[in-house]
Amino acid sequence: MLAVMSEKGIALVTGANKGIGYEVAAGLGALGWSVGVGARDERRGTEAVAKLRSGGADAFLVPLDVTDDAAVEGAVRLVRERAGRLDVLVNNAGTAGGWPEDPSTLDLGTVRRLVETNVIGVIRVTNAMLPLLRRSDHPRIVNQSSHVASLTLQTTPGVDLGGVSGAYAPTKTHLNAVTIQYAKELQGTGVLVNGACPGYVATDLNGFSGTQTPQEGARIAVRLATLPDDGPTGRLFDEEGEVPW
Numbered sequence: 001m002l003a004v005m006s007e008k009g010i011a012l013v014t015g016a017n018k019g020i021g022y023e024v025a026a027g028l029g030a031l032g033w034s035v036g037v038g039a040r041d042e043r044r045g046t047e048a049v050a051k052l053r054s055g056g057a058d059a060f061l062v063p064l065d066v067t068d069d070a071a072v073e074g075a076v077r078l079v080r081e082r083a084g085r086l087d088v089l090v091n092n093a094g095t096a097g098g099w100p101e102d103p104s105t106l107d108l109g110t111v112r113r114l115v116e117t118n119v120i121g122v123i124r125v126t127n128a129m130l131p132l133l134r135r136s137d138h139p140r141i142v143n144q145s146s147h148v149a150s151l152t153l154q155t156t157p158g159v160d161l162g163g164v165s166g167a168y169a170p171t172k173t174h175l176n177a178v179t180i181q182y183a184k185e186l187q188g189t190g191v192l193v194n195g196a197c198p199g200y201v202a203t204d205l206n207g208f209s210g211t212q213t214p215q216e217g218a219r220i221a222v223r224l225a226t227l228p229d230d231g232p233t234g235r236l237f238d239e240e241g242e243v244p245w
């Protein structure tokens with residue numbers, strides 16, 4: 001299993017007001033990290049921060065819509081003023097278009113919204129936060145991916161990834177490809193960049209049909225966020241180990 005780092009720092013989790021992201025923030029908070037709770041809706045974010053703080057976490061609100069340049073710049077300012085650096089970025093915010101997603105009947109507006117959030121949003125936030133991450137002694141980036149994104153699993157006979165997904169799954173495959181390219185560019189800089197597969201988790205995203213709890217789904221992202229300096233980069237993991245791209 002993946003080793004973990006014991007040093008604590010400051011983390012930002014996007015889309016952390018509910019679901020898996022909330023539990024990633026709770027998990028890092030329980031380990032003693034200071035956690036920025038990224039939330040595009042201030043009320044929902046404030047409620048999540050209050051809940052995390054009442055559980056003992058050092059949580060603070062980061063208003064952040066990942067599709068909005070100005071909001072992302074505001075988040076950079078907030079983290080810079082608070083800590084002067086960022087140790088961990090968990091790109092968790094994501095959205096789906098509603099099932100089924102047969103490619104032949106896709107609504108193009110939905111496809112654009114998913115790409116804008118699940119792919120471009122990650123690039124926007126990552127690039128904006130990278131100067132602060134480069135100031136960390138142990139910078140880590142975790143991109144919330146999915147088993148459904150794996151081209152290997154998609155094309156392996158007998159593997160059941162649920163129904164046809166013409167919009168959501170391809171955005172996560174795109175995200176995987178982006179994860180690999182960041183890892184290549186940042187090789188040797190100390191920034192470790194990996195993808196996490198939470199499993200099939202009961203959240204709003206799937207109408208709470210998932211079979212795992214958000215706490216269970218959050219575990220792999222927390223592990224990848226706290227990798228030691230000799231940990232992997234440019235790879236994809238779930239709780240069981242490495243997942244093929």
Ligand SMILES: NC(=O)c1ccc[n+]([C@@H]2O[C@H](COP(=O)([O-])OP(=O)(O)OC[C@H]3O[C@@H](n4cnc5c(N)ncnc54)[C@H](OP(=O)(O)O)[C@@H]3O)[C@@H](O)[C@H]2O)c1
Nearest residue numbers: 015019020040065066092093094144146200201203204205
């Ligand atoms: N659930 C699963 O089985 C599963 C499996 C594999 C991967 N994932 C991935 O795990 C991540 C979390 O999903 P979840 O299942 O926890 O779903 P969720 O409960 O619906 O949470 C999604 C989070 O992303 C936020 N978000 C959506 N669009 C955003 C935007 N433009 N800017 C900022 N935040 C935005 C949501 O905010 P609002 O509350 O404002 O909508 C919410 O906080 C996603 O990337 C998802 O693709 C989930």
